[in-house]
Amino acid sequence: MPTRxxxxxxxxxxxxxxxxxxxxxxxxxxxxxxxxxxxxxFDWGLDQTTGxxxxxxxxxxxxxxxxxxxxxxMWVSHNGxxxxxxxxxxxxxxGTPFAGAVLFxxxxxxxxxxxxxxxxxxxxxxxxxxxGYDLEAAxxxxxxxxxxxxxxxxDGAYAVDLNSLTFTLSTEAVNAVxxxxxxxxxxxxxxxxxxxxxxxxxxxxxxxxxxxxxRFFGKLGTAGMDMVAVLLILLASSGVWVWTTKPGRFRRKHxxxxx
Amino acid sequence: xxxxxxxxxxxLRFLRRGFLLFAVLVPLAAAEDYLSTDEFLSxxxxxxxxxxxxxxxxxxxxxxxxxxxxxxxxxIRVHYWREGKRSAWILQEVGKEKPITIGVGLNAxxxxxxxxxxxxxxxxxxxxxxxxxxxxxxxxADENNRLDRRIDGITGATLSVNAVQKVVRWAVYLDxxxxxxxxADAH
Numbered sequence: 176m177p178t179r180x181x182x183x184x185x186x187x188x189x190x191x192x193x194x195x196x197x198x199x200x201x202x203x204x205x206x207x208x209x210x211x212x213x214x215x216x217f218d219w220g221l222d223q224t225t226g227x228x229x230x231x232x233x234x235x236x237x238x239x240x241x242x243x244x245x246x247x248x249m250w251v252s253h254n255g256x257x258x259x260x261x262x263x264x265x266x267x268x269x270g271t272p273f274a275g276a277v278l279f280x281x282x283x284x285x286x287x288x289x290x291x292x293x294x295x296x297x298x299x300x301x302x303x304x305x306x307g308y309d310l311e312a313a314x315x316x317x318x319x320x321x322x323x324x325x326x327x328x329x330d331g332a333y334a335v336d337l338n339s340l341t342f343t344l345s346t347e348a349v350n351a352v353x354x355x356x357x358x359x360x361x362x363x364x365x366x367x368x369x370x371x372x373x374x375x376x377x378x379x380x381x382x383x384x385x386x387x388x389x390r391f392f393g394k395l396g397t398a399g400m401d402m403v404a405v406l407l408i409l410l411a412s413s414g415v416w417v418w419t420t421k422p423g424r425f426r427r428k429h430x431x432x433x434x
Numbered sequence: 435x436x437x438x439x440x441x442x443x444x445x446l447r448f449l450r451r452g453f454l455l456f457a458v459l460v461p462l463a464a465a466e467d468y469l470s471t472d473e474f475l476s477x478x479x480x481x482x483x484x485x486x487x488x489x490x491x492x493x494x495x496x497x498x499x500x501x502x503x504x505x506x507x508x509x510i511r512v513h514y515w516r517e518g519k520r521s522a523w524i525l526q527e528v529g530k531e532k533p534i535t536i537g538v539g540l541n542a543x544x545x546x547x548x549x550x551x552x553x554x555x556x557x558x559x560x561x562x563x564x565x566x567x568x569x570x571x572x573x574x575a576d577e578n579n580r581l582d583r584r585i586d587g588i589t590g591a592t593l594s595v596n597a598v599q600k601v602v603r604w605a606v607y608l609d610x611x612x613x614x615x616x617x618a619d620a621h
Contacts, residue, residue: 217530217593257532267507268533270554289552290533293511302511303526305535307552308470340471340486340513 185420192413199406206403209387216380226382233391234377241368243360247278249296250360251285252368259285261298263367274314275355279324280337286317286326293337309333309342318354325352469537469551471524475515478522478539478547486513489608502579503603504596512608520546521612523605527597529555534597538605545573548602558594566595575606 216222225231241260243252252260259269261283270288277284282301283294289307294300306314306326316327324335326342332349333342360368385391389400475483491499491510499508506528515522519542526533532554539547548570550562560566569585576582581603587595 268528268531270532295510300507300509302509302513303533304513305471305524305526305552307468308472338486338488 181420182422185417188413189417192410192417195406195410195413199403199410202403203407206387209383212383213380213387216383221383222378222380224379225376226379228376230382230391231373231376234373239368239372241360241365242273242357243364244276244355245358245360246276246283246355247296249278249283249298250358250364251276251283251294252360252364253287254368254372258372259287259292260368260371261294263364263371264298265371266292266294266298266300272313272315274327275317275357277317277319277324277353277355279319284317284324284337286314288313291326291335304337304340306342316354318352320349320352325349325354327354468553469549471537471551474524474537474539474547474549474551475522477549478537479515479517479520482517484515484517486515488513489611491608495608495611498579498607499604503600503607505600505604508604514608514612516612519543521609522547523608524551525601525604527601527604529558529594529597531555534561534594534601536598536601538602540605540609543574543606543609545570545602545606547571548598550598553594555594558588558591560588560591561594561598567598570602573602573606575603579603579607581606 212219212221239254241252241254243250245251249262252263253269253271253273254260255271255273257268257270259266259273268287269285269292270290272288274286276286278296281296283292283296285292285294289305291304291306292300293302293304310326310328310333311330312328314326314328314333318325318327322334324337326333326335330344332345332352334345335342382391389396389398392399472483489512491508491512496508496510499505509526512523512525514524521540523538523540524535525538526535528534534550534555535552537547537549537551538545539549548567550567553559553562566586566588569583570581573581573583581599585595585599
């Protein structure tokens with residue numbers, strides 16, 4: 176590459192390296208500070224601390240879409256993320272996809288991604304059973320018939336034996352399975368779900384995480400943070416380039432060694 | 435003849451071109467890994483895996499699990515497998531936000547095998563590596579449910595390390611509860 180063009184590129188990068196540095200410096204400081212706080216959020220108890228009330232309103236504006244299944248007399252609901260509720264009361268972690276819930280042998284059975292949750296009618300977790308390797312893919316449905324409990328997956332229907340923990344792919348067409356279908360929970364359950372979701376408010380850790388990632392400001396915030404990340408990559412790249420291509424950098428080093 | 439400056443140019447050129455590729459590849463190393471229940475049981479029992487059995491956890495046992503061992507939310511029933519003095523337990527405990535599924539194999543009250551069957555958290559997956567899990571080999575617990583050895587942690591995976599330790603202590607405690615049945619079998 177001719178020296179003149181090379182020098183022009185270097186000067187261009189140097190100029191824009193400075194401008195980018197100034198432009199992202201404040202955000203970088205914020206990202207660093209919030210990153211440190213997130214790293215220590217457990218030790219500092221930030222995950223147990225509710226975030227400022229003035230910021231809670233941002234979250235309350237989001238309406239969560241709950242998916243509910245009626246199992247016996249109970250409503251089993253999922254918030255689409257990772258939490259399961261029984262009769263509007265939070266039970267705990269339930270992965271996705273949430274394939275539904277049924278009442279079987281006196282226990283509520285919920286199919287949560289790679290796990291089956293067995294729950295008492297009093298909304299107490301009996302047992303969590305891993306099914307990640309027993310099915311070809313995560314279950315898409317759960318149902319019961321006269322012969323027992325069934326899980327539906329992409330490759331067919333599996334007969335489930337909860338005593339021996341065996342999952343048998345049925346080679347024949349399975350008839351008369353009452354597959355769980357989502358239903359509309361009433362206003363009472365909905366109010367309980369809303370309260371259970373927002374009752375304590377969003378934790379400081381979650382707020383920091385959303386501010387750190389830009390999600391707090393919606394899609395625009397995420398896009399903005401993506402742009403900052405790209406700018407940081409450009410900053411690092413131009414910095415390395417400018418540093419390594421400084422004229423005479425290696426010559427001076429050589430001269431020092433020679434004399 | 436090459437000057438020292440020229441010798442340096444090549445690695446610097448590689449550095450310039452390679453660091454972006456490195457930044458892309460490093461997160462891929464954090465992918466989840468699973469071990470199936472059958473594979474874990476085969477590692478504990480070999481080719482003849484016994485049938486699964488159920489244990490209902492009493493209120494007293496749950497109290498021990500919460501107060502002494504520090505489990506967040508112990509279940510009220512667990513499945514386990516046993517043959518003679520050997521037993522296997524598949525238990526879950528939340529690391530930071532999501533449960534980690536951990537398999538613990540014991541023989542005569544001593545830990546033989548610890549395996550991570552499913553890891554759902556975004557950080558702390560290093561606990562699945564043998565350099566960590568093999569520290570538990572031969573371990574047992576005292577009457578206060580403390581392990582008889584120090585387990586070295588992993589930087590950045592403290593919560594996952596704690597979760598594995600709690601589950602191992604919980605498995606040793608539950609296995610101890612099986613002892614009368616094993617003795618009865620032996621006679």
